[in-house]
Amino acid sequence: MESRGMEVRADAALARRKVAASVQVCCPRCDAVFFHGFGAAQDGADGAGCPGCSLERSSEASAPEPDSPISCCWFCGNDEFYLQKDFNRQLGLNIVFTSALVVFLVMLWTTHVVGLIVLAAIALVDWGVYQLLRTVSVCYLCQSIYRGFPLDPEHKGFYLGTEEKFKHRRQEWLKTIQ
Ligand SMILES: [Zn+2]
Ligand SMILES: [Zn+2]
Secondary structure, three states, X not given: OHHHHHHHHHHHHHHHHHOOOEEXXXXXXXXXXXXXXXXXXXXXXXOOEOOOOOOEOOOOOXXXXXOOXXXXXXXXXXOOEEEEEOOOHXXXXXXHHXXXXXXXXXXXXXXXXXXXXXXXXXXXXXXXXXXXXXXXXEEOOOOOEEEOOOXXXXXXXXXXXXXXXXXXXXXXXXXXXX
């Protein structure tokens, strides 16, 4: 039994490692969203910048190593990041809305107690799904999303105080690329 457990864990670790190291950039000039792979996932060109408007990457930016935590943003050269679950916000809102509707209808058709039980069940499923989601690193300055890199223990979740600091820095940076 135990060796099977180990096997499953090894498989899970392998599956996690198999996620190609890549970055998702939303161009601050033309809003084009594009991806760039690193290491084995690199697709030919070195990826000079935005394919939409040819906005070039910062000269301070360097290509990250797929085996090391991200320390310098490939696109803007910033070195501060936060961690978040790899989660589609719109999908999340849809799930919340649908869940609320289901609970409301159940309460309408049966009793409040059944509605609350359904609510608890949905919350449990949501929690389980949340645990399965991958964690990604996000650049505070240009908000590029890094997937498939090991996480830096120094990086924490999104912090509003840091975001306040970056709001000004982002405006200065945007002025330089317009
Ligand atoms: Zn662009
Ligand atoms: Zn960046």
